[in-house]
Amino acid sequence: MKIIICGAGKVGTTIATHLVHQGSDVTVIDSSHKLIEDLREKVDLKTIIGSASNPSVLKNAGAEDSDMIIAVTLQDEINMVACQMAHTFFKIPRKIARLRTEDFLNPIWRDLYNADNMPIDLIISPELEVARSIERQLKAPGAYDVVPFLNDEIELLSLVINDKCPLVDTSLINIHELFQENTDTDKNLRASILGISRDEKLFIPKKQDVLTQDDHVYILVDKNHVKRAMSAFGYDEKPIKKIIIIGGGNIGFNLAKDLEKYQSDISVSIVENNEDRSKYIADQLSNTLVLNGDGLDQDLLDEANIKDADLLLALTNDDETNIIISAVARKNKCESIIIVNNSEYNKLKDVLGISKVVDPRKITVSKILKHIHKGKIESVFSIDNNQAEIIHAQVLKSSKLINKSIEDAELPNGLRIGLIKKQGKIIIPEKDTKIDVNDEILFLCMSEDIKKAEELFQVRNEY
Incomplete structure (x- = not known):
């Protein structure tokens, strides 16, 4: 995918680094010589010094055959004009802009942002996204973040293992057995540990790995079982009042x-x-x-x-x-x-x-990366400084996974399936679980294996 990023600040640099790592063709535009020089030292990509609102600068950046433009400069007006230029002169299919000014975000002006006026496909407001992130945390006191998936049926919990956690020094296979010990499967805790960050290094845990104090864990949970899951990990905080x-x-x-x-x-x-x-x-x-x-x-x-x-x-x-x-x-x-x-x-x-x-x-960055993928990738949340993504994808008829068990699916080492919604029911998959058409799959995928994940789901060439 060919992508132009306008703005070489912290957000632009982080997005560019992530996309280059995934194999995308990325060009970054910024008017600051210093920011461009700093970026060149970190990442091997094409850079252009100039204003992103200038059509000739966009043309030099390869706008004529680009798939997407992401405008994240510090000036809202430049981001808006860059998207306008990208649409009017270069017909770039996908245009994302970061806007911070309250007036631009006022719902009464929502009709402004369309192909006939200001052609921005997706507006990102950092302040609104941060407010929503904090609001989610208030619903699950103790969690570092709570992210909804699958129309709010499933939530991603980000937790730190502290000294109150009864599962410290317990292996994942034993935790799995504890969660699934009831003979009535409907009463079992529908929660799955997808990833562990230890000493700032994220990894997909194996069955024999144990939880240690200060681990940062990422858990997918059926929304109806969030309180049970929090309690299982030692978080019994009273509701925020x-x-x-x-x-x-x-x-x-x-x-x-x-x-x-x-x-x-x-x-x-x-x-x-x-x-x-x-x-x-x-x-x-x-x-x-x-x-x-x-x-x-x-x-x-x-x-x-x-x-x-x-x-x-x-x-x-x-x-x-x-x-x-x-x-x-x-x-x-x-x-x-x-x-x-x-x-x-x-x-x-x-x-x-x-x-x-x-x-x-x-x-x-996580909000923007959510909209980079093509095809039947329903939603994405980037975790642990973009080392991996939590992805919700629907299984298409053309998918290579159809009629295969998880054991036989030849999944990349950097991919772990957490939960599946099958025929309206959320389940924790076992190795013999068969994947069917229209299954909704939630999984963790390490950054380097994103393209392999897209191929597995036979992602169509559309946004």
């Missing part, structure tokens, strides 16, 4: 708005330093307490009733401020989730005593 948000920017505001709409049982307070912004969000929200002031002011936190809060969310635009807020949360015996844009801080979270870290770059 009260949160305090420090920072009323786009992320904090959108999170509060969604919580009012979808999770009205959670009490929300926002502390925002800017007086005008405080007034604006107070006018827009109906059931949220909005306080104007410094999120590090203990008196203000007492006014927000931090002693009864289940969670403090540090969502300001400053990493260092968010880290200090996490320390304030610890002082007040309150759990915290913080946003950190500098990945180096993410590596130091244990040293700094930070409970949970949300990385907007990773969330944005």
